[in-house]
Amino acid sequence: MKNPIFRVISFVILLAIMITMTFSISGQLFKFAAMVLTASSATELQEKEANKKVFEYANEIIVDVLSNDAVAFGISKEDEIKIDAYKNKLETLKKKDDVVGAYKLTEQAVKDANSFIKSKKLNPEDSKAKLFLEKNEKIYNSFKLLKSPAVELDRLGPLYRGLALLFTIACALFVLKKYTETKIKDRLQFLKKMIIYEALTAGVCVVLFPFFWMLCTAFKPSGQELVINDSNPFDIVPTSPTLNNFRRVLKIDDKASEMMKRVNDPIENKKHFGTYFMNSLLVSTTAAFLVTLFASMGAYVFSKKNLPYKSTIFRVLLMSMMIPGMMFMVPQFFMICKMGLFGTKWAMFMPHLASVFGIFMLKQFMDTIPDSLLEAAQIDGASEWQVFRIVIIPLSLPIILTLFLLTFLSNWSNFLWQLIVTDFENPLSVTLPVGLALFRGQYTSELGLIMSASCFSIVPIAVLFLFAQRYFIEGMTAGAVKE
């Protein structure tokens, strides 16, 4: 272990692993960013038009200009073979619907057509040749104006690859510098740290891979979800991105609007993920608000008030937390039905408003608020409600916010209960998870659609987590640490 050669060799190996990891991860991330940018730059019509026109222009240049017009100048056997090769290639690209390929082929064909005229040593002022060149250029100019996301992404290729390369080089240089700066006796420690970083990065990749794959697949055009990048099977970012999956999931694509004109069924038209998203948002926010209100009122009593049998009641509450939630499914369903709430938004959260966990968490916190503050407020003539509103609530605001977020979250993803009380015919009662389950049954193999529907549930929560991670992590682990 103390051998310097061993140390250098392991450093080189670790550095190589680091460079590979950094390059592939940053490459995928930069490409993803470029992909989202290009996909959202074109409207559906532009995108469709562009993808159609690429092939039209390719056809025009290769079939019209190259093979038909060029014959007028007399072509050699060699040129004929070349033109045939172009035609064949275009056919295969058409079959594969490969927009980027067609684009590149056309660019090549335009250059070839120009050099063809030159090779014939025709006078460029010659009227026939002039016409030929002009036609060629005209098509090429309108061709360059096309706004196809796939082509745009291809154009950005050098940029995102260069950025990834630069980033990797910077990282490698940084590590090298640090290594040379480290004293010889500390270098083993340095190597250990590198191993830890690499293991953690690999772990993060494994844990977050499903979600990255979900995001990428959501941007893939229908029918091409399974196409693997030939050069690199691990490159999962789509090369021809599109927003069509999102448009279809939200029913704002052309096809659906045509259907809408024909059907014009207000209920059918609401069956999309925009509605489900709003339903989930409404249900979760209302539930979170009511739970925090009731729980903080209850916790106030348990923490600060003098109620007969207070501790007995509290113990009963805590015992009820031991009962598995499954237990309540059948009776609560019967109660909701008998109350006539089946298929309403109330049914989605009503049975979960009594949060014992919330009371427990808030009471723990309120116990730390000194009684003298309450007494001071009372002496100043504050009523009971005022003491609660002016003293208790502001002081326990962080924990109340935590409870709010956690309740929001649990209602956002409370699938089982929402599944059994949903009236599937009424889109106003379908929440996101239930909507996704229904949707998956309908489009079993359309990965792009399922994944873009999943985004509606995952992305908002991930963004929320980004801003309030402290509350989430501390709140969720609070119960355990108190043991």
Place this chain on the structure above:
Amino acid sequence: MAIRTTKDTVVSWGFLSPFMILFLVFLVFPIFYSFYLSFLGTPTDFSLANMKFVGVQNYIKIIKDYQFWSSLIVTAIYALINIPAGIIVSLALALLLDNKLFGKSFFRSAFFLPNILDMLVVGVIWALIYAPKFGVLAQISSVFLGENNFFNTTGLLGSPYTALLAVIFAMTLKGAGFGMVLFLAALQNIPADVYEAADIDGANEWQKFYLITVPLLKPIIFFMVITGIIGSLNAFTEIYAMTSGGPQVVIGGQALGSTSVAGYYLYKQFDAGNYGYAAAISYIMLIITLTITYIQSKLTAKKAGAKK
């Protein structure tokens, strides 16, 4: 506030009443209501009104129901693999993170993130990753192993031997961050001089881990076991999203779902309209849960007593 007055009591009940009413209506009453429902039969037309009183027949049916007992066994297997796997993975992550690292909070958040994401969506994504023919795993394995490999033909979720393990793998990755944060907090509370003392006594790294770290982490491990058991008994969404209880295996002439855990079986019975039967099953599950928690609390009480 030391003197208890009638006014104080009234005010207290005023503050407590919204919560208590909801608690009594939606959490206490259902326990008794469920007991009543468990004596009712299956309505012919999914309606809630035409249910006849059938006495203890539901309970007799449970005793003879192979699928129910197999679902309990599956739940036990699920718990027995899932809980240790979760503890090991999250402890490993916590030990890795328990160093002076730049960007520690980033790693902590990144590992924690899957925890808060919707279980159904996570299940759906993993089901698509595992899927034969078009899943990610099938695609990548086809590149390296050729078309005719296990991942591409059957898929991990298609074989009764691997389906449950595949579910557990996905759930472990989803839940690892939670245990990791707990372990990390506990690790950072262990004073450094304990390890220094062990160093002086000539303990090696493994001995330090096994004799100091693990015993000091016991409360967390215990907590994770309890929540893991409750989680296994409540497991439903992950099974619904990934396997729907299948694939079936035939044991002794009975077709049993190899991933049909108790929670999923309960839902299936409920979905089929066997409301009374489902209520009876949930009662049996309640008794099982209470027994387990009772044994656990006895065990911990004994250990605590022995230590003193």
